[in-house]
Amino acid sequence: MKSTQIEYSALSRGLYKKILVQNKSVSVTNGRDTEAVESKIDAAKWNKIVTEFEKINLDNIPNLKAPTEKRFYDGAAIANLKVTTNGKTYETKGFDNGFPPKEIEKLVNLLVDFTKE
Template sequence: MRIVSILLLTVFIAGGCCSQKKIDMKSTQIEYSAMSRGYYKSIVVEDKTVSVIKERNAEAVKSNIDDAKWNQIVSAFSKVNLESLSTLKAPTDKRTYDSAAIGNLKITKDGKTYETPGFDNGFPPKEIEKLVNLLVDFSKE
């Protein structure tokens, strides 16, 4: 009886650990943009690839995303509530008097687009801060 109990407990524990669902990112596009009169940046992440544009009218620089970085993006994305993106409040207001570029996060998943209101580049709302910072890292490389 003791052996059966241990086996059942092991199965339940293993099943609980494995039941964490992976998020399907095949049909998801994440775009971060920041712009002002003299500044432009666009970063688009889709299916383990990233396209970065650092100047207006410039060609996009495309590259593949390594598995470690991709897993970080998926993890940060899984914590974002897509339905509440349009209601996020910016923590600072520098963009209103040209002291910061206007940042924007747009996510397209399964054909539906979710977008934040403008916020100061470098100061995203806390709810999306980790994801935005991971995307901005691509423009520093």
Template sequence: MKILSLLLLTIIIGTSCSSQKANDMTATQMEYSAVSRGFYKKIIVENKTVSVINGKNTEPVKTKISDAKWKQIETEFLKIDVEKIPTLKAPTEKRFYDGAAIGNLKVIQNQKTYETQGFDNGYPPKEIEKLVNLLVDFTKE
């Protein structure tokens, strides 16, 4: 009987932790921006909604994110250690000579902000590459 109750308690604790991570995702804001001379793009994802801004003085275009797309974003986000985001290294350096816009990923979670160092738009650090590509896909729709 003790083994059964211990097993049941372990399952309950395990499921509550995974649902807590999912709840954290609804309170998480992700912001991707790409900026250079003459180019401005900002994508803000929060609670199954995306806002896309294409140009400095343009209004954001807001749309709902489908459940399937949200699940993809959630899956990729949960693979990332947000504490390490500020230390990620860019794989290329085209932005140093105007060869690419400066990309940046900012995550706001639990009232803390985690922001990458600048990287070349289109060439994010491999640790966040899949997530950034999912966010950038919203500008193609």
């Protein structure tokens, strides 16, 4: 996972959240006009991220179905998960922030936890 970059973003008119995880560090941006806050990821949390990441079929990421459609009527921000590894990028279609497809739910929840710390 040293060359893997995982990016989670959630956007709406009033929300801008971007979480970038790479090589045991995380960069969190909360707001359009704010600086990213970088920090190291402790070993226990990093191991959880690696474990959940390894369960994901990367080739299937673009085909994942969103379980809800609140983003269509401003009921939720539009979220996206993008994974770049070995020179290839895999990206989900938009889904509701807080309601990721079940195949990536545990990984997304681990990433979103960084905005709560």
